[in-house]
Amino acid sequence: MAALATSSTQELGPITGTSVILDCEELSTREINDALRGLEAGSHVTIVHPSGRHNLAVGLFEHLDIVIDGHAGYFIGGLGAGPDITVNGFVGWSVGENLMSGTVRVRGGASACAGASSHGGTVIVHGSASSRAGISLKGGTVAVGGDVGHMSGFMAQAGTMLIGGDAGNALGDSLYEAVIYVAGEIASLGSDARIEDLTQDDVDTVRRLVELTGFDHISPEDVKRVASAKQLYNFDALKGQEY
């Protein structure tokens, strides 16, 4: 690293350096987030000893380069608009929830609701993600190298999901305008989700995502495109209890 600040917020002062280490064994979550909020755009930060700590790097608006070196808990990088975050480990629920821009990259696996409600930016999970990945997606991108659990893409409104492995039951239930690409098998589709023909645009989109994520086990021409059949856009009484 070019420069190494100490791990104490008091001593961080007005940080203008390019690299900082924050130690979860010495600092509370609040101190860590306050310190991150005090950094100038372009700073590089390593958060060490996260030991499953929740709510690290949430609500940040500057472009920061943040590495969380280990396993982390819930809501990592949530409510963010700007930073690029890499987690060298696994994460708990709702990584990158309500992300507006920037990237959260998880080198391990993610628990439930990865990228929930993200409006923009990209959540990348190198391992597998549990249920409800990409739930309520609103324009962001959620890319999972491995499998995703059931109800993934539930009520996803806009944006893109890429799944490098298999998808669990009820994929894309009640989808709106979001599109889901799946390289592996789909256990079952949810209400109003259907498999559509792949267009050249789709292939190009997937190719770009493969380049961005490094998921080169995915062949862009061979994914399945899952989108909304749009039968639930207006209430239909006669369909009543089917959904």
Add this chain to the structure above:
Amino acid sequence: MMPSQHVSGDDVPEVRDVDITPSGSLPPQKIAQIQQMAETGIYEIRGAGGKRKVPSFDDLSFLTASISRYPLEGYRERCDTTTVLGTRHAENPMELAIPITIAGMSFGALSATAKESLGRAASFMGTSTTTGDGGMTEEERQASDKLVYQCLPSRYGFNPHDLRRADAIEVVVGQGAKPGGGGMLLGQKVSERVAAMRTLPAGIDQRSASRHPDWTGPDDLTIKIHELREATSWKVPIYVKVGATRVANDVKLACASGADVIVVDGMVGGTAATQEVFMEHAGIPTLAAVRQAADALREIDMDDQVQLVISGGIRSGADIAKALALGADAVSIGMGALVALGCNSAKIMLDGAEMDVSDDYARLGTKAGYCHHMHTGRCPVGIATQDPALEKRLSSEVGARRVTNYLKALVMELTTLARACGKSNVHNLEPEDLVALTIEAAAMARVPLAGTSWVPGQERG
């Protein structure tokens, strides 16, 4: 042929008086409902709130001062109404001049002008207003000195920039009119602007989720609240709003999850649109909810740390006084504020002239005083609409003035009762100031039946 078709001459039965005793289980309204369902295959979706009578604050009365207690002078002596919400963890609690706030109602359900009017009135009175599904509009933020930003299951339009502009955050778990039911905004109200704020195509019948996308149980909620605090640097209070069902459990769980303020919304609360079956058959009355919530806070010794806001069917200063006496720190009003804006009024002011809109109510199959047609988007008075022509029927000047007047009158009624009970602060009203006029109300509010010392369910002392 059947003999009945040959009735003639002496066989013609006498015309008798019509028996119009309605059936107990199938009164004309129910018959009409069944026939409507049979014809269309649709259940009823409508706005406003429940129509059947449930025990309410009207079933209580104050034991104002007498020989044993002396009153304060009605118009002269000071009766404090200052209310502070969110003292538990927030750096900047919500300091309000009155214990009456404006409840969350969405831009989408309401027009931008209606939202702005509510914000202006609330600001004038030194109180807060609340966003709704669909996010924060610029008009509303500008008009509201104190704005509560709702974090709803749908997360429509929810973003961290607005989060940091909010004066408080309200995590909405449920709503009294439709607890557990999520929300809906029918296509006719999903205009281009509403659709863009919600990231949805215009014109679709839009469903708001009933579950939050990123947490499920109370343990997750604890972490979610922590996330919201981190994202707002622990500055603003965090409220948790529940529809009144299992109130005691929900209040305790919300406390355990770290809420600063708990909002309990009773079944008589209003909504812009939901299935009628929800409004009439889910949840408990506000009267029952307030006492249960207050008792739950006391049971876990949190009543001096976590504030309780009650909503659902609050219309008058008397309702507010009773809610406060039963343990609420503040109330929230929704439908009452809309009525003050002009909802269900036969006349509107347009360009300085009075205009009769009775025909527009008739086109909706209703009339002023009975309207519940928010779901249609054809609001005759321009409140619950996205139609530009109808929206013009409400001016924010007139709307803000009317809601301000209403809030002022509510405060006067509230302080009148408080002073008559000998209280120099409305928050000193207590259950001992109340009696119930019905056994049901006595049981729910846990105050004695009038003229007795009997509280149903409690041992006689």
